[in-house]
Amino acid sequence: MFAIPTADPLPLPSPPWLLWALLMLTFLLHLIPMNIVLGGSIISAVSRFRQNDDARRLAAWFGKLMPSAVAATITFGVAPLLFVQALYGRLFFSSSVLMARFWFAVVPILIVAYYGTYLISFRGEKVGKVLTPIVALLFASVAFIYCNDMSFMLRPQTFLGRYLADARGVQLNVTDPTFVPRLLHMLLGAIAVAGFVVVIYGAVKRRSDVRHGEWALRHGALWLAGATALNVATGMWWLLALPRDVILRLTPAWLAAGIVFSVITFALILAAPHRRVVWSGLALLATLVTMIFARDDLRRAMLDTAGFHLVTRTAPQWDVIALFAVLLVAALGISGTMVVGLLRARPAPS
Ligand code: HEM
Numbered sequence: 001m002f003a004i005p006t007a008d009p010l011p012l013p014s015p016p017w018l019l020w021a022l023l024m025l026t027f028l029l030h031l032i033p034m035n036i037v038l039g040g041s042i043i044s045a046v047s048r049f050r051q052n053d054d055a056r057r058l059a060a061w062f063g064k065l066m067p068s069a070v071a072a073t074i075t076f077g078v079a080p081l082l083f084v085q086a087l088y089g090r091l092f093f094s095s096s097v098l099m100a101r102f103w104f105a106v107v108p109i110l111i112v113a114y115y116g117t118y119l120i121s122f123r124g125e126k127v128g129k130v131l132t133p134i135v136a137l138l139f140a141s142v143a144f145i146y147c148n149d150m151s152f153m154l155r156p157q158t159f160l161g162r163y164l165a166d167a168r169g170v171q172l173n174v175t176d177p178t179f180v181p182r183l184l185h186m187l188l189g190a191i192a193v194a195g196f197v198v199v200i201y202g203a204v205k206r207r208s209d210v211r212h213g214e215w216a217l218r219h220g221a222l223w224l225a226g227a228t229a230l231n232v233a234t235g236m237w238w239l240l241a242l243p244r245d246v247i248l249r250l251t252p253a254w255l256a257a258g259i260v261f262s263v264i265t266f267a268l269i270l271a272a273p274h275r276r277v278v279w280s281g282l283a284l285l286a287t288l289v290t291m292i293f294a295r296d297d298l299r300r301a302m303l304d305t306a307g308f309h310l311v312t313r314t315a316p317q318w319d320v321i322a323l324f325a326v327l328l329v330a331a332l333g334i335s336g337t338m339v340v341g342l343l344r345a346r347p348a349p350s
Contacts, residue, residue: 004156004308005090011313012086014321019086020296022324026079028292029332032193033072038143039194040066041136042187043223048132054215059132060124061201066117066135068342072335074110079328087310091303094159095152100169102145113138140187147183148173154302181238188231189291195223196284199269203277204343214274221273224284228266232259242298249301254294261287 012019040062047059084092096103116135120128152173162171173179198220206213239247239255261283268280 003160004306005094005159007090007311011315012311013315013317014086015314015316016087016310016312018321019083023080023083023087024292024296026076026083026328028289029076030073030080031288031292033069033076035190035193036069036197037066037073038139038187039190039192039223039227040069040197041132041139042191043194043198044128045133045136048129054212054219056125057212058198058201058216058219059128063117063120063124063128063132065342067114067121068338070110070114070117088153088299088303091153091156091308092149094156094163095149095173097169098159098162098171099145099148099152099173102170102172103149106142106145109138109142113142143186143190144183147179147186151176151179151182154299154306156303156306156308177241178238181234181241185231185234185238188227188234189288192224192227192231193284193288195220195225195227196269196281198223199273199277199280200343203274206274217273221269225266225270228262231262235259242302243305245305246298246301249304250294251297254290254297258287258290258294261290 044059044062044066047055047062050056113135116131116138120131120135152171155173155176198216200220202213202216202218202220204213205216242250265280265283265287268276268283273280
């Protein structure tokens with residue numbers, strides 16, 4: 001016997017399919033800069049310790065990029081947070097209450113890490129060696145907390161017992177057999193995406209500095225391919241750690257498509273990184289989209305087996321939804337312009 005918290009008596013402000021579609025879209029918008037921040041800080045932490053001028057130049061470039069990428073991650077994190085709350089609020093709030101102290105810790109951790117990225121950006125070499133690994137660790141700890149919450153909310157059958165056992169908000173979901181493979185899969189996925197950012201950096205640099213550009217193309221391709229190869233193992237581990245009745249409810253097409261696209265990305269990037277940047281970028285984007293759907297499908301299957309049903313009462317607020325759509329398009333346009341500006345920017349004279 002377990003209790004899923006009862007639904008709020010309030011209707012949803014939009015049809016559930018629209019909230020779901022916006023959750024998928026805005027999570028993709030969060031995922032891309034988040035992977036650059038998380039994977040990029042890990043790649044630059046490793047690069048800081050290499051006795052190689054190319055690696056040091058790459059770490060310095062990541063250092064300059066990081067403050068903008070953190071701002072984009074946080075801003076684009078707010079929208080999926082709203083849609084997760086609207087659709088799964090009673091699960092998400094319950095798991096967040098059970099791990100409240102860790103959940104609240106995200107804000108100070110992010111503030112310290114964000115300051116750290118500015119210090120690295122302004123002071124470069126002087127502080128980079130010490131601060132970059134610390135900042136990478138702080139971002140990884142935010143990912144650790146999010147993975148805990150996102151997997152905890154899928155286990156509503158454990159809420160009551162765990163709350164009665166300890167209501168101080170210090171519980172984590174690390175004993176869940178899916179937790180470790182989930183976290184590793186997220187970390188390696190972030191490294192793969194950041195590896196692709198190094199490939200883009202290499203393709204742009206190659207125009208002015210052929211040797212360094214080609215080094216970066218190869219280096220980024222190796223990070224992407226290595227992380228993707230390892231992710232096949234963590235993905236299988238995650239799948240096999242799921243309860244059998246959940247596995248039987250999954251839609252195999254999403255997983256199959258994700259695997260096919262990741263193999264295509266892997267092959268394209270290793271075959272000829274300099275000639276296949278656009279195609280491997282598209283294949284990587286397709287991998288991310290299909291993996292987002294697979295992750296959502298897993299959430300549906302887990303919650304089905306737990307007996308959870310979405311609220312279906314709706315009272316659509318179309319004027320607010322239209323305003324949101326206009327602002328989203330404007331935000332995408334402005335962000336796109338900023339990315340192009342960043343790629344074309346010349347370094348300021350020191
Ligand atoms: C640099 C800091 C951040 C990192 C490294 C990070 C990392 C992550 C990771 C790894 C996940 C996937 C968790 C899983 O599925 O197990 C995730 C999901 C999520 N993040 Fe972030 N995050 C960051 C900042 C934020 C912020 C500031 C917000 C909100 C303002 C946010 C909102 C979300 C939401 C709502 C989801 C779940 C979406 C869904 O379930 O569909 N994130 N994040």
